[in-house]
Amino acid sequence: MKYEKIPPPAHLDRYVQYFWTYESEGMAGPPKTFRPITDGCPGIIVQLSERDPLFDQNKKQLPTLCLYGQTIKHREIQARDQFRVIGACFSPVGLKSIFGLNADELTDTCAALNGLPGQQALFLSEQLAGTDSIRYRIELLSAYVSAQIRENKFQLDNVTDYALSQLIKSEGTIPLKELQDELNVSERHLERKFKEGVGISPKLFSRICRFQASFQQLKTNKYDKLSDIAFENGYADQSHFIRVFKEFAGFPPNRYGKQSAEIVENLAEWY
Numbered sequence: 001m002k003y004e005k006i007p008p009p010a011h012l013d014r015y016v017q018y019f020w021t022y023e024s025e026g027m028a029g030p031p032k033t034f035r036p037i038t039d040g041c042p043g044i045i046v047q048l049s050e051r052d053p054l055f056d057q058n059k060k061q062l063p064t065l066c067l068y069g070q071t072i073k074h075r076e077i078q079a080r081d082q083f084r085v086i087g088a089c090f091s092p093v094g095l096k097s098i099f100g101l102n103a104d105e106l107t108d109t110c111a112a113l114n115g116l117p118g119q120q121a122l123f124l125s126e127q128l129a130g131t132d133s134i135r136y137r138i139e140l141l142s143a144y145v146s147a148q149i150r151e152n153k154f155q156l157d158n159v160t161d162y163a164l165s166q167l168i169k170s171e172g173t174i175p176l177k178e179l180q181d182e183l184n185v186s187e188r189h190l191e192r193k194f195k196e197g198v199g200i201s202p203k204l205f206s207r208i209c210r211f212q213a214s215f216q217q218l219k220t221n222k223y224d225k226l227s228d229i230a231f232e233n234g235y236a237d238q239s240h241f242i243r244v245f246k247e248f249a250g251f252p253p254n255r256y257g258k259q260s261a262e263i264v265e266n267l268a269e270w271y
Helices: 094-099 124-129 134-152 158-169 176-183 187-197 202-219 226-232 238-249
Strands: 002-006 016-023 032-036 043-047 054-056 065-068 077-079 084-090 110-112 260-264 267-270
Touching: 002 134, 016 134, 043 124, 084 094, 084 134, 094 134, 094 187, 124 134, 158 176, 158 187, 158 202, 176 187, 176 202, 187 202, 202 226, 202 238, 226 238
Parallel strands: none
Antiparallel strands: 002 016, 016 084, 032 077, 032 267, 043 065, 043 084, 054 077, 065 110, 260 267
16 A cells, blocks of 8 residues: 655645545455544545445445545445545634535535535546646645635634634643633533534544544554553543543554554554
């Protein structure tokens, strides 16, 4: 497998966390299974080969240009033989700030990009598949995202922007009541803003931030035993950490590296 992670151009820093490409290598082999790991971000997956499409766990073929929202529930993606995909991981408010969509409409689901209003997506897949240059593919995808931003002219509200920045910075440890007091907003108001902009509640986003901090520690082997990760990330005990890990990854932490391998960031191959 060939995976590459590419930073976005400077003018897209607020909207795109990174672009990525992923291609199978060598001869055709058995189908592969991938499990998305919850990361608090929506994104795009574009299939560059229609001959070997991707399928979800219910054997339903995914759109060639797939716009997905927050992924919370466990799911699997099956890839047949050889395949080529390119994608973008957006900021947590990417669906709203780029496409003008209420983010909760796509939570735990996806939509065909060319089914959205506008004509730009109609030729995107063909253009991306028509070149072998990764640099040019990123330029095409960046141009498409930039066009959507200009068309929708969405301005992120200060409440959501500040709350998101503090939750991410604190890795989910800042109390929501403290944020509400700082912003002088009610719990209901903050939750409504998050549902529209992020697609999930601030409480759930906070839990995801904490999980991601513990997941990064697990990946980099910066611990002696699992209880170290649990306590350093604010979990009550090791059992609590394992339950949360299974909730957001779909498997317990002791199976990471044994039955799965994170080939693409926050997308684990299961074997």
